[in-house]
Amino acid sequence: MTVADLVQQSGWSPILLADDTREITGGYAGDLLSWVMGRGQYGDCWFTIMSNLNVIAVAQLLDVACVVFTEGVVPDAAVVNAARLHDINLIRTDEPTYAACVRLGGWMQ
Amino acid sequence: MEDLLHYHYDVDGGNFASAGEASVQVKRVxxxxxxxxxxxxxxSIAMYEGEINMVIHAKGGDADVYLSPEQIRVVLKDVGPGIKDVALAMQEGYSTAPDNIRSLGFGAGMGLPNMKRYSDEMTVESTVGVGTTITLVFNAF
Incomplete structure (x- = not known):
C-alpha cells in the first residue's frame, strides 16, 4: 500500500505529504532513535511518540515511507519544516501506538 | 588502496538538533x-551514530570520509573523555549518556553496536583523557 492509501484507509491526519506515492513495505514502532536505526527498514511506516528534530534525521537516513506520530503527539513547526526540506511524509493520530500498528498490520496482509 | 576523494566535516558539539548534517551530506554525495x-x-546510519556520540560525549569532533570505487572509509575523531572499557561500550544496551540525552531518544546503548552492525570493519582507538578515533570501513561490493 502507498502512503496515500494509508491516509485514506486509516483516517489519520496527514501533517505533511511530501511524496504520498511512497510504497509502505513494512512497519516499525519505537522511540529510542538508535534502536530504530538498528532495526527499522527502508520503506517502513514508523510509529513513534518522539517528536524532536532528530526524528527527521533518522527517518531520512533510514528512508522510511512515512512517520506516524501516535498517542496524540503533534510535532512542532521546526520538525515539519525539516521534514519538508527532506521530503519526509508525516502523519498523526490520537490512537495508541499498539492499536495503530495492529490496524496497519491488518491492511498489509 | 588509493583513496580517490576525501571529504572533511566538522561536527558541531554544541548543537544537538543539527547532529546528522555531515551524514546527510555524505548520503547525498x-x-x-x-x-x-x-x-x-x-x-549514513553508522556515521550518524558516530556524530551523535561525538555530540553527546565529546563536544564535537572531525569526520573524514575517504572514497574509492571499492571502499568507503569513515574516520571519526574526537578529543573527548575517551572510552574506559571499549568491550563494555560495544555491548547493546550499555550507555553512559545523561538523562537529558535519553529524553531525546538517544542513549539506548545502541550507538557503537549499530556502527559495528552496519560497517564491514570497525576499529576503535580510545585513550581516557585524550580522545577516541573510530574507523569504519564499508566494502562497495
Whole structure:
C-alpha cells in the first residue's frame, strides 16, 4: 500500500505529504532513535511518540515511507519544516501506538 | 588502496538538533556518485551514530570520509573523555549518556553496536583523557 492509501484507509491526519506515492513495505514502532536505526527498514511506516528534530534525521537516513506520530503527539513547526526540506511524509493520530500498528498490520496482509 | 576523494566535516558539539548534517551530506554525495542504496544507507546510519556520540560525549569532533570505487572509509575523531572499557561500550544496551540525552531518544546503548552492525570493519582507538578515533570501513561490493 502507498502512503496515500494509508491516509485514506486509516483516517489519520496527514501533517505533511511530501511524496504520498511512497510504497509502505513494512512497519516499525519505537522511540529510542538508535534502536530504530538498528532495526527499522527502508520503506517502513514508523510509529513513534518522539517528536524532536532528530526524528527527521533518522527517518531520512533510514528512508522510511512515512512517520506516524501516535498517542496524540503533534510535532512542532521546526520538525515539519525539516521534514519538508527532506521530503519526509508525516502523519498523526490520537490512537495508541499498539492499536495503530495492529490496524496497519491488518491492511498489509 | 588509493583513496580517490576525501571529504572533511566538522561536527558541531554544541548543537544537538543539527547532529546528522555531515551524514546527510555524505548520503547525498554517495547517491550522486551512484553507490548502491543499501550501502549508502549503511554508511549514513553508522556515521550518524558516530556524530551523535561525538555530540553527546565529546563536544564535537572531525569526520573524514575517504572514497574509492571499492571502499568507503569513515574516520571519526574526537578529543573527548575517551572510552574506559571499549568491550563494555560495544555491548547493546550499555550507555553512559545523561538523562537529558535519553529524553531525546538517544542513549539506548545502541550507538557503537549499530556502527559495528552496519560497517564491514570497525576499529576503535580510545585513550581516557585524550580522545577516541573510530574507523569504519564499508566494502562497495
Amino acid at each position: 554517495l547517491r550522486q556518485m551512484g553507490f548502491p542504496p543499501d550501502l549508502i544507507r549503511r554508511v
